[in-house]
């Protein structure tokens with residue numbers, strides 16, 4: 001595989017951008033080798049600057065439910081750009097998209113647009129603190145909620161992959177209000193609540209995790225968490241940055257049968273453009289300025305280009321409910337194919353799938369939380385990653401991430417992936 005142009009660009013990038021990338025995981029540090037510089041994406045495929053084609057299972061980390069560059073989003077963007085790129089003033093589209101989100105996600109009565117998942121989670125916590133008048137929050141080890149200081153404690157995703165789950169630069173004062181519980185373990189939450197009686201503003205959780213690899217939230221655990229938060233007057237924030245509009249139109253909370261007090265969303269709300277949002281109960285959301293005193297702001301929030309792409313994506317979701325059936329069938333087909341390969345090769349690895357997100361963990365044990373996820377052989381994952389890449393399959397360049405499947409993945413793509421999975425596993429075992 002010729003990747004000379006990518007190699008050259010990476011060398012040049014490292015002179016001007018820390019580590020040569022604008023977000024750490026994409027530097028391929030944990031799998032080794034050189035990151036590919038991507039030129040374009042179309043449907044299920046991406047193309048690098050050297051002209052290589054790959055079947056893509058990252059999909060910009062979640063939003064590309066319909067594959068890259070679908071015609072209806074492109075058209076919406078081209079129409080919107082005719083009218084200008086940014087006003088810093090309200091537009092009609094912001095009202096339409098907010099209304100649409102409240103229709104699609106029953107727990108969301110009001111919503112505020114921001115520019116990224118990090119802004120969404122950070123602002124949701126501020127709202128919860130303002131609403132309850134309490135300071136502390138509970139998060140779960142291995143869950144990742146973006147890079148605000150108080151979240152970078154025992155975090156997942158890139159922070160975990162790079163071995164810096166608790167980042168330097170986070171002050172003791174910032175860390176002291178973040179309490180850490182074990183995912184899928186209700187007793188660990190109960191103990192923290194007991195030890196910090198009437199001090200906890202919010203529990204924040206990826207109800208189905210993508211950021212320590214895919215780990216399903218146990219139904220009973222999530223329901224007990226909901227009851228606990230109700231009893232203790234704690235705001236339950238469900239982080240749907242990855243799962244929102246992907247697991248179902250109502251996200252992980254719809255599938256798990258719970259209602260969040262606040263939910264956070266990411267780039268899918270912008271059809272893949274830089275957008276996030278947080279929303280939920282009216283009485284909490286009305287705490288936000290200018291309705292209330294909790295300050296939150298941004299010139300690019302509700303940006304007309306991002307809103308037009310987002311409105312096109314969410315309208316498509318609303319009008320094509322069968323897309324979740326298609327996603328489920330395609331994802332189950334891939335899961336089944338990989339499982340059969342493992343059986344034929346007599347290799348016991350753990351495959352976790354929740355809807356159209358899956359992770360192949362290089363460990364034999366069941367993966368249900370952080371401690372079981374980190375038992376994975378990350379070096380072996382790195383080898384597997386490169387074998388797959390050589391065969392034209394672009395997977396997340398880190399063990400503790402999810403593969404994302406889209407409706408654009410054809411049966412031919414999935415068969416090619418299953419075949420590559422077989423040969424790649426065979427090559428590394």
Ligand code: HOZ
Pocket residue numbers: 023024025026061157158211401
């Ligand atoms: N931390 C992101 C995945 N969980 C990756 C962000 C990126 O590199 O774009």
